[in-house]
Amino acid sequence: MIIVADNLHVVNPRLAAALADFDPAPIKDLVLRCQAAGAQAIDINSGPLPKQPETHFAFLVETVQSISALPLVLDTTNPQALEAGLRTCQNPVIINGFSLETAKLERILPLAVVHNADIIGYLLGPNSQVPTDADEMMAIAVELFEASSNAGLPSERLIIDPVIAPLSWDNGIRHNQAVLTVLGRLPDLLGAPVRSIAGISNLASGPIPTRRKVALEQAFLPMLAAAGLDMALFNVFHQGAVEAARICDALLGEKIFAWTEDGA
């Protein structure tokens, strides 16, 4: 399972100030700490970009790749910013992301084809509504897959995100059980080896003690891994979650695994 850091989110005031001032130092510092904590890819979430979206997003990408060779996940809903990021990015790149929403299909998905990039597709309805059960999720997965094929995207570039629900939602537990079911069925359903990603931080969002958040993430990650999840997006400073992701590889991998070592 590839560990993707979701720590670089410009909603963080220190990062927002750095972006406003084009100051690379706090961003570089964060990226280096994410790498040290075990990140294997970095999600760059710019948040809303009211001014000069292209310049700001390109600055973020340039800053991160100046000190990291990790794959970058370009996380913006602004197509201009995204395109600027894609033009700037020299690391392996993933677009985050598209859905069945018309604006996304028309303005985000084609960028993956043009720039030969991987792209995350969310299992959400055309109005971004969250599906209510496994059958609905699978119907959306088929639609996403067909939409991406029709747009000219090779299936190996599609990464499906089944959308983990916060446990605070009324149907959060049931929703996430459906996510496990759908992950396990995706390969047969789509008839192609499409990868998957999940945003684990959604699980315990809100005012929950960090220790409890990590414990929940640590328990849900192995369920997702056993169901076939390829990539997990979460706070890599949650050490227990990083360790869980590594142990999942050990428990599920084909490789001979140094199971006596602490480093996994």
Added chain:
Amino acid sequence: MIIVADNLHVVNPRLAAALADFDPAPIKDLVLRCQAAGAQAIDINSGPLPKQPETHFAFLVETVQSISALPLVLDTTNPQALEAGLRTCQNPVIINGFSLETAKLERILPLAVVHNADIIGYLLGPNSQVPTDADEMMAIAVELFEASSNAGLPSERLIIDPVIAPLSWDNGIRHNQAVLTVLGRLPDLLGAPVRSIAGISNLASGPIPTRRKVALEQAFLPMLAAAGLDMALFNVFHQGAVEAARICDALLGEKIFAWTEDGA
């Protein structure tokens, strides 16, 4: 998932001395600590009983039930000791266990029927050989189920143990992946809601640092839980594993779950 303590194992020298002297204090002390740590059932593993097996095993059962109302898992291969334990036991009781081995089918399985007890059936071949893949495990599960039905055991009394392999085995990782597959398929395979149990301590047996053992148990438990495991047998002093088992219930249960509380 029901947490079964495997801590009461007479291989422990302090317990061996207590058993030899018919001294209940160390046994009671251990059981109370297991309960406090989260045990929901207690496995009583007498080890070999060279002298007076009936008296010794009955003493163990009597001692445990004198201070605990938890279900007791009677873990001995000696049919006389087991029968003495069954006669003594007033708590809910589970026999641990039988397999396709002739001696077990002839001398252990019938005791479950006579004493109206639950019984664990191991997915092992007739010579106690470990199956090599999921197909072989499922064939054995069907044979176990039929053998128990033919003996007159109601299916709701059968608890299947798919036998977790130590990761130190050459094929341990692959074996345990097959265990996950088989757990998920048991209900359809047997056409009856048969319960399952797994001995998690097997996973990281041997000279592995405790912290590492717990981390492995903590990651494997959610995989087993998501595959449908009903009961887990492990060292309940591994606090991380107990916490993982509780969170699995929260993540997989139908009940509304107090997800903000530390106590799960």
